[in-house]
Amino acid sequence: MLETIERQRLSDVVAAKIRQLILRGHLKPGDRLPTEHELAERFGVSRVSVREATKALGFLGVLEAAPRRGLTVGRVDLGRVDLGRVTEYLGLHPAVSDASSEQLIDTRVVIETGVLPHVARRMAEDPSIHEGLRALNERLRGTRDLVAWIELDIAFHRRLVESSGLAPLAAFNDILQAFFQRFRESVKKAEWRAGIESHGRIIVLLRDGKVSAASAELRRHIESHKARMVEEV
Amino acid sequence: MLETIERQRLSDVVAAKIRQLILRGHLKPGDRLPTEHELAERFGVSRVSVREATKALGFLGVLEAAPRRGLTVGRVDLGRVDLGRVTEYLGLHPAVSDASSEQLIDTRVVIETGVLPHVARRMAEDPSIHEGLRALNERLRGTRDLVAWIELDIAFHRRLVESSGLAPLAAFNDILQAFFQRFRESVKKAEWRAGIESHGRIIVLLRDGKVSAASAELRRHIESHKARMVEEV
DNA sequence: CCCGGCGCAATTGTAAGACAATAAAATAAT
DNA sequence: ATTATTTTATTGTCTTACAATTGCGCCGGG
Structure with a gap:
């Protein structure tokens, strides 16, 4: 026909x-x-x-x-959800690239705090998870170079989400991180320190199974970007 | 790499x-x-x-x-995300292994429960959000055809996430839904009913600002897939 | 001066044919 | 029987050509 x-x-x-x-x-x-x-x-x-x-x-x-x-x-192979390339390019998609700073921050909060219960659970079974995050944060503490610091900070948050074992969320998180990079560059020295301390508290709280306290801390940590991002525009 | x-x-x-x-x-x-x-x-x-x-x-x-x-x-168009076609084609992907099924479900739980606070907040400012969700659920109640039911169920969850105003999460959610489509087809009549009632409770709880209760309900709702998906394989 | 119709041309959309690159299958050689 | 070689089917890329679409400017009329 x-x-x-x-x-x-x-x-x-x-x-x-x-x-x-x-x-x-x-x-x-x-x-x-x-x-x-x-x-x-x-x-x-x-x-x-x-x-x-x-x-x-x-x-x-x-x-x-x-x-x-x-x-x-x-x-x-869905174990490692093959959305890899798709998500890579989806970062260009208007749904993400057009989103406001506040939307992006809120989205990050949802994803990162959302994975915490899973991270805590796996951490209880496998101590090396806590150790890995702690080591990453220590390296962060010793860094003086801005570029290296940004890279490590991204690595820390990536590792955190990855530790949940939820591969799709890790992929989504990567997309978001790309958009955060530009804001990270405006970070001040005093804020590095604060961020590192915050990271430290989060992983300790997670290790101790205090998930909701960890969530609150992480939320504050991410939302601290808000003030800076607004004043930039 | x-x-x-x-x-x-x-x-x-x-x-x-x-x-x-x-x-x-x-x-x-x-x-x-x-x-x-x-x-x-x-x-x-x-x-x-x-x-x-x-x-x-x-x-x-x-x-x-x-x-x-x-x-x-x-x-x-109009800020409405359209990953429709992408998801339509990703739906071609065949069955999912058990491990990743659980991952997918957990991921959905993180995203959907994560947006609830935002949905509740916006609902308080704009009653039409609640009304829209309720109407959608009513249409779901009147549906007897499986295909139409699946479509509406997806629409409901999509609308829910969209109502948060977090466009990136809505986009991510669309991708996940593509992988879920397949499992929805095995839904039994009795479960439709239960799902609809669950939807109803969720939106009422949200309207009343009872976010954590809504979260718990939504989590149960989504996780009800788990048992079925496992026994299928 | 404005304004609507009309044609031009820039740009994507589709086609056909040719050859290169690759890897599977068939064949020859040891 | 196993290995090396040739054959061959199929995708990968290029070239050229033309069709289809539509934004833009031109032109004439009010």
Whole structure:
């Protein structure tokens, strides 16, 4: 039937058809799809349009492609949620890049305080988690260079979220950190010190299972950015 | 770090360079990029490779393209996030392993309970938020079709997170929902009812400012998936 | 002076054909 | 039987060409 390809972009239409192919054919990860030539012929479009579609799907990890092997349905290893690349680029997405400073701060608070119960639980089982965070904070204390300090500070918070074992949140957190970097550069010396002490209190509280106290401390710590960020604009 | 193992496709390299263009140029949504021809020349590749990259980014909503208008950084209508298409295609991803299922559930709990204080605050200022959620839940109550029910259930949770005003979290949540779609299909009739009642209690508690009670209820609601997901495998 | 229609041209969208690069499969050699 | 080599199927990239869309300026009329 003449499914009126009403001036949608062909590559989008093709992407949709490929999606149908996978769904209706009950294709599983690793299964092969027809070749680009066949797809082009079957859909009545040029190979260019097919390629633009498969590239987009490949970018999402839905498809994989290799010479001679052909197109295969992407295999997802969800243990390390393969959102890696997607999230990397999603940082450019207006939903994030357009967000206000306050939104970003609040978002960070939600994520970082949200993982604390999980961190505390895992910390109780595995002392090396506490030790790792503490060591990171000690290195922070010995740093005098601003750039190195920023890097370590990011590493500390990353490690904190990572320690929860919730990989997706760690990925999301990374995106947010990119946007915080610029604000960190305006940090004053006195605030370094305060931040480090704050980190220290947080991990001790976590080790002792005092999650809500740790949450409160972390919230204060992150929200201390608010005043500075506002005055900057 | 590991990404150099696989041979880099040109279109991927180009995508990365475009990303740098946006980041380093501090381009905002709506801003124009160089034309495809210019990009091709600047990167020393053919226009085809540039197009494959821009298509992929366009698919994610990071870029928009139109004849004569050129390439522009993606824009969002009315502040409403639209990762609809991305999630639709990520939904192609097959079943999830148990360990990560639990991760996903925990992640959802963190995000959704984390936004509740914000939702409650905004609800107090704007009664239409409560009304909107309530209406959505009522429609859920009247639905007999499974597919429609799933759609509405997703809409409810999406709306809930959106109501916090934290756009980045709404975006993250969308991605997670894509992975949940699959499990929703195994929901039993009795559970619909329970879910709806749960929704109802949550929004009433929020309206009354009882945030922690709402959190507890929401956590139970989401975690009710856990048992089912495990027994399925 | 303003204003609406109209055509031009810039830019993306699509096509076809060619060749390079890669890796799987088939074949030959030890 | 195992290893090395050749063949071949398929994606990766380039080139050129043309179609489709639409923003912008031009032109004429009120």
